[in-house]
Amino acid sequence: xxxxxxLVSTSLGIGYMGKGGGTVAAVATCFCWYFVFQAGGxxxxxxxxxxxxxxxxxxxxxxxxxxPLWGKDDKKVVIxxxxxxxxxxxxxxxxxxxxxxxxxxxxxxxxxxxxxxxRLERVAGGWGVMLDDIVAGVYTNLLLHLYLYLMPxxx
Numbered sequence: 001x002x003x004x005x006x007l008v009s010t011s012l013g014i015g016y017m018g019k020g021g022g023t024v025a026a027v028a029t030c031f032c033w034y035f036v037f038q039a040g041g042x043x044x045x046x047x048x049x050x051x052x053x054x055x056x057x058x059x060x061x062x063x064x065x066x067x068p069l070w071g072k073d074d075k076k077v078v079i080x081x082x083x084x085x086x087x088x089x090x091x092x093x094x095x096x097x098x099x100x101x102x103x104x105x106x107x108x109x110x111x112x113x114x115x116x117x118x119r120l121e122r123v124a125g126g127w128g129v130m131l132d133d134i135v136a137g138v139y140t141n142l143l144l145h146l147y148l149y150l151m152p153x154x155x
Contacts, residue, residue, distance in 0.1 A: 002069070008062035008079055015076035023107060025078035029085040030099045037094040044091070052086045056130060059083050064126030073121060073129045080133035084110060087137030092144055101147075102140055109136035 010016055014025045037044070059079035070076060088102040109117060110133055117139075120131040 002065065005062040005065035008058050009066045009077045011078045011082050015078040018075065021075060021078050022081040022110065025081040026085040026103055026106060026110075029082050030089070030103055033086065033089050034094055034099060044094075048086075049090065052083065052090065055079065055083045055086060056134065059130050060126035062126065063129035067125060067129070077129055080130045081110065083130060084133030084137035084140075087134060088140035088144070090141055092141070092148065098144065102144060105140040105143060106136055109139050115139065 007013070010021075011025045011028070014028060015021045017024055036048070059082070062079060063073075063077050066074070066077060085103070085106055088106040089099070092098050092102065113121075113132060113136075117132050117135050120135060121128055123131055
């Protein structure tokens with residue numbers, strides 16, 4: 001079972017890259033999001049929130065399971081970036097501009113950890129690993145929705 005947790009927590013091995021694994025996982029999430037959108041005929045796919053919920057739940061479970069082996073929030077654990085990036089993109093237009101903006105904002109919030117995000121890392125177990133990225137994703141999503149509201153796309 002530990003092998004499954006390693007596979008999930010490293011997002012199919014991306015986390016083994018070492019430095020930059022979180023960014024690679026976030027970029028991979030953007031590509032997957034784009035291709036799912038295209039496969040859905042250019043329409044938003046209704047099951048994306050359920051998929052994100054499953055990723056978050058698996059991330060909490062797997063990050064907690066590998067913590068005794070690898071330590072608290074090890075750099076190999078990148079499932080949190082996948083979840084946070086997915087939350088960043090939720091209910092937004094799937095365009096190169098929005099994907100890039102979401103990626104840059106999410107990585108900023110994830111690395112700088114402003115607005116109380118850093119405190120969330122203190123939470124024990126898999127929750128502590130996932131919560132800071134979940135909130136970084138929520139902040140990113142809210143900012144991009146605010147931008148979308150203020151500067152709507154022309155049809």
